[in-house]
Amino acid sequence: MKINLLKSALTIFLLGLLSSYALAQNNLNAQFERMMASGFKAEGIAGLDRIHQDETQKFCSNPVFANSKQGAAKAIQIQKINLATISQPTDGKYIGDWRSGESIAQSGRGATWTDKADTVNGGGCYNCHEIDKKEISYGTIGPSLWNYGKARGYSQEVLIYTWNRINNSKAYNACSNMPRFGHFKLLTQQQIQDVMALLLDPQSPVNQ
Amino acid sequence: MGDPMRIRATETNGVVDVKILMKHDMESGQRKDAAGKLIPAWFITTVTVKAQGKDVFEADFGSAISKDPFLNFKYKGAKGDKLQVSWVDTRGDKRSDEATVS
Amino acid sequence: MKQQRRDVLKYTAVFGLMACAGLITSAQAEEWNKAAFEGKSLDEVFRALGTGTPEKSSTVVMNAPDIAENGAVVPVGISTTLKAQQMAILVEKNPSTLAAQFFIPAGTETFMTTRIKMAQTSNVYALVKADGKWTMAVKEIKVTLGGCGG
C-alpha cells in the first residue's frame, strides 16, 4: 500500500518533471524561432527564405537526435528523399573538361550577399578537399580526392556514384557537410561535368 | 594630417630597437572599388627617423608596402633618446610623432 | 640658414608640401626616386638606382618566409655584415618592381624589417650598397590563396 503510494507519487513527480522539461523545451523552441526571425534581414541576393529550412536541414540541425538510434532510421529516409532529386546528365555526358573543372574547384565565389545574381558560382572544392597535389592550399573537411579515378577506376558505376555525390551528397550521407550542388543549382550541368573530368578523366593531373 | 603612429623603442647593450606602425591605407593604384573603378594610388613615400635631432634612418616606399606600414630597425643609442618619426605621402599629407627610448 | 632654405625649396618642388620646417631640415634626406619606383622590371630599377648588375652575396641575408599566407602582408627583412649605406627590396613580378629602399647612416645597424604586398608568387631581391658596390640576395616567396575565396 505504502509502496504503491510512493510509486504513484514518484510517477507523478517524474511526469511533472518531464512535462516541465518539455514545456521548457517548447518555450526554448518558441524563443529560438522568434530570435531567428528578428535576427536577420534580407541583403542583396540573400533573402530571408534562406533560413526557412527544408526537412534535411531541420534534421541535421539537431546532431544529438541525428546521431541517436531513432535518428538513424530517419537519416535513411532523408537520404531517400535526396536520392530522388538527382537527375542524370540530359546529354548523357558525365565527363567534361578537366581544365575548366580545376578552375571551378579553385573558385569559392557565389551565392553570398556580396555576389550578384549573375555571379558565376565556383565549386569551392579546394576549400575542403585536397585534389591536384600541385595546389598546396587545400582544406581537410572532406577527404583527399588525389588520384580519385586512378584509385577507383573509371567504370560506369563510379561515374554515376560520383555524379550523384556532387549533385546531392545527402543521398549517401544525410548530414554530409558537402553542399548539394545540383539540388540547389549551385553549379550548372556543364560545370558538374567539368568537375567530374577533374576527378575522373584519366588525363586529369589528379589521376597521374 | 593622418592618424597617430605607434612607436616602440627599447635599448639593450647600447643598441636601440625601434618598431614603428603607421596608420595609412597605402593604396597601390591597382585596386578597384565596388563599382569597378580604379582607386587612385595614395601611399607614404618617405619616412624619416631622427634620434636627438640626428638622422638615424630613412625609408622610401613604393606602392607595394602593406597597409598600415611597419618598420623595424636598430641604431646605436641610449635610454631617454628622443625619437622623431615623420612621414609624407603622395598627396602631401604628413605626420610627425615623437617617442622616448626606454 | 640659407642652406636650410634651399633644401626646403627643393622639397617643395618635389612634393609640393614640405613647408613645415623641422620635418626635413638637413641635406641628408634623400629625394624620393620616382624613376626607380616606377620601374617595371629589374633592369629598369637597377638602372634607375645605378646599381649596375648586383652580384649575389652570402653576406646579404634576407629574412622572409618561403610561403606567405597572404600576399597583402609579406614580412621581409634584410641584414648584412657589410657596412651598408643603402638597401632595397625588389619584387620581380609586382606591377612596380621596387617596393622600398632604405638609407642607413653611420651608427645605425645594417638591419631592417618591413612588410610588402606581393601580387603573386615571385622572386624577391634584397639589395645592399656598401663601399659604393651593390650586392644582393634572392629568394622565391610563394603566395597562397587563403580563406573561402568568396
Place this chain on the structure above:
Amino acid sequence: MFKNLTFIFKTFFVLSSLFLMLSGHAQSTADEIARYREMIADGNPSELYEAAGEELWKKPSGPKNATLEKCNLGLGPGVIQGAAAQLPRYFSDTNKVQDLESRLITCMSSLQGISAQEIIDAPFQQGLKKDMDAIVAYVVTYSKGLKVQVGIKHPKEKEAYELGKKAFFFQGGPMDFACATCHGATGKRIRMQDLPNLTTQAGAAAGWGSWPAYRVSSGQFWTMGLRLNDCYRQQRFPFPIYGSELTTAVSMYMAVNANGGVIQTPGLKR
C-alpha cells in the same frame, strides 16, 4: 634480366625519393606558414586602433557632449580592466544579456545621446562603426592575458547560451551550412586556415580568445560583430542584424565554451 632488375631498382628509388620529397614538402609548408605567422605577429596594427579608441572613450561627443568614461561594462561605471573577459553578461538596466558591442551601443546612446539605430545601420568600417571598432580595440586590450570568465547563473544568461547553441547548429541557405559545419570538429582546416572546434573548450578558447583582431588580408580591424557577420556571409545566410539577440547568443555560446581560456585580444589574423 639484369637490365630489368636495374630498372625496377631505379623505379623504386625514384618513387621512394619522390614520396619523401612530397611528405617533406607538406611538413615544410606547415612550418613555413607557422614561420610566416610568427613573423607578422611582431607589430600588430591593432595598436593603431587602440590609440584611436582611447581618444574616443575620453573625448566628449554626441548630442549630449559626454564621454564614455561612465560606461558600465558590467564591473561598474568606467571599469574597463578585465571587463571584456566577463562579457557577454546579463545587465539589469536593459534587462538583457549583452556582449561588448551591444553594451557599447547602450552606453553610446544613453550617455552620449547617439542613436542606437544609426550605429546598427552604419556600414562596417565606416562612420559610427569605425568609432565602435576603435573603442572595442581599446577595451579588449584591457583583458589581454586574463581568462575568459562568463557565467550562466542568471536565467537569461543560461537561456542565451542555449539559444546560441541552437543557432550554432542551425543549418540553412543554399549550401546547408551551419556554424558547426566548419567549427564542429577538431583538426580541420579550410584551405590553409586551421578551424577552431568551437564546441570544445580548447577550440573555443582559441577562437573566442583571439577575436577581435587585425586582419591582414583586408588590412582592417575586425570586431566579433564583423567576424560573425562575415561567417554568416560565407554561410550564404541573410545578413545578421548588428547587436541583435542572435549574434549575442552565438557569442554567449562561444564565450561559455571558452571559459578558462587565456584571452589574446586584440589578435592578428591572416
